[in-house]
Amino acid sequence: MKQFNFHEAKSVKEAVKAASKNSAFLSGGQTLIPSMKLRLSSFSDVINVKNIKDLQGIKVSGKSVKIGAATKHAEVASSKDVIKAIPALAALAGGIGDMQVRNKGTLGGSIANNDPSACYPSACIALNAVIHTSNRKIDAEKFFKGMFETALKKDELVTAVEFTIPEKSAYIKIPNPASRYALVGVFLAKYKKETICAVTGAQPVVFRSKEIEKALNNNFDPNSLNDLNLKSNEMNADIHASAEYRASLVITAAQKAVINCK
Numbered sequence: 001m002k003q004f005n006f007h008e009a010k011s012v013k014e015a016v017k018a019a020s021k022n023s024a025f026l027s028g029g030q031t032l033i034p035s036m037k038l039r040l041s042s043f044s045d046v047i048n049v050k051n052i053k054d055l056q057g058i059k060v061s062g063k064s065v066k067i068g069a070a071t072k073h074a075e076v077a078s079s080k081d082v083i084k085a086i087p088a089l090a091a092l093a094g095g096i097g098d099m100q101v102r103n104k105g106t107l108g109g110s111i112a113n114n115d116p117s118a119c120y121p122s123a124c125i126a127l128n129a130v131i132h133t134s135n136r137k138i139d140a141e142k143f144f145k146g147m148f149e150t151a152l153k154k155d156e157l158v159t160a161v162e163f164t165i166p167e168k169s170a171y172i173k174i175p176n177p178a179s180r181y182a183l184v185g186v187f188l189a190k191y192k193k194e195t196i197c198a199v200t201g202a203q204p205v206v207f208r209s210k211e212i213e214k215a216l217n218n219n220f221d222p223n224s225l226n227d228l229n230l231k232s233n234e235m236n237a238d239i240h241a242s243a244e245y246r247a248s249l250v251i252t253a254a255q256k257a258v259i260n261c262k
C-alpha cells in the first residue's frame with residue numbers, strides 16, 4: 001500500500017474540508033482497504049468518516065425510515081424499528097456477505113461504491129429512497145449512474161438514506177456462493193397504487209423491470225410472470241452465470257418475492 005495522510009473526521013464539515021480530487025472517504029473499509037492493498041487504487045488522503053456522530057443511527061417516522069450513512073449492515077439487520085417498518089430491508093442487510101462484513105460494512109459505503117452486485121441499491125430504488133449528502137438530497141433514481149458510478153461529487157459525503165415505508169415488500173437474492181454478493185437480487189415493494197421491482201446483479205447497474213412491474217400491477221400473483229421472458233442481451237455474463245441464466249433468475253426471484261411479500 002502506498003503512503004497516505006490519514007484524517008479522523010469528527011464532523012461532516014471536517015470530512016468535506018479534508019476532501020480533494022485525490023482523497024477517499026473511509027467508512028467500513030470492506031471495499032476501500034482491499035482495493036488499496038491490491039494497488040487498484042491509491043489516494044493522498046484517506047478520511048475516516050465512520051465515527052462522525054451525524055452519520056449514525058436509525059429513525060422511523062410515519063412514512064419513512066432514515067438510516068445514517070455509517071450505520072453498519074448488522075445494525076440495520078437487528079434494528080427492531082427496521083424489522084417492524086420494512087422487514088425486507090432488515091432481511092436484506094442480514095443477508096449481506098458474512099458476519100465480519102456485516103459488522104464493518106456500512107450503508108453509505110455500499111451505495112457510494114455502487115457495486116453492480118450490491119444489495120442496497122435495489123432497496124433504494126424500490127423504496128423510493130432519498131439520498132442525503134453533505135450538500136443536497138438526491139432521489140435514488142438519479143443517484144445510481146452506472147457500474148461503480150454515482151451522482152456523488154468527489155468531495156460529497158453521503159450522510160443518510162431515507163427509505164419510504166411500503167405496504168409490503170420482499171428482497172430475494174440468488175447469492176454467489178463464495179462472496180454472497182447477488183448473482184441476481186430482486187427488491188419488490190408494493191404500494192397502494194403501484195408495485196416497484198428493482199433488480200441488482202443482472203445488469204451493469206441497478207434497474208427497474210418495467211415488464212415485471214406491468215404484469216404485477218395487473219395481477220399481483222407469481223403466476224402472472226410465468227410467460228414473461230426478459231431480454232438476455234442486456235444482462236451481465238461472467239464465469240458465475242450466463243446472460244440467459246441471469247434473465248431467467250430475475251423472473252424466478254421476482255416470483256419468490258411476490259410469495260414472500262409482507
Ligand SMILES: Cc1cc2nc3c(=O)[nH]c(=O)nc-3n(C[C@H](O)[C@H](O)[C@H](O)COP(=O)(O)OP(=O)(O)OC[C@H]3O[C@@H](n4cnc5c(N)ncnc54)[C@H](O)[C@@H]3O)c2cc1C
Nearest residue numbers: 025027028029030031032097105106108109112119158180
Ligand atoms: C467478502 C465480501 C462480501 C460482500 N458481500 C456483499 C453482499 O452480499 N451484498 C452487498 O450488498 N455487499 C456485499 N459486500 C460489500 C460490503 O457490504 C460493503 O457495503 C462494501 O464493501 C462498502 O461498504 P464500506 O462501508 O465497507 O465502504 P468503504 O470500503 O469504506 O468505502 C467504499 C467506497 O465508498 C466511499 N464512501 C464510503 N462512505 C462514504 C460516504 N458516507 N459518502 C461518500 N462516499 C463514501 C469510499 O470512499 C469508497 O470509495 C461484500 C464485501 C465483501 C468484502
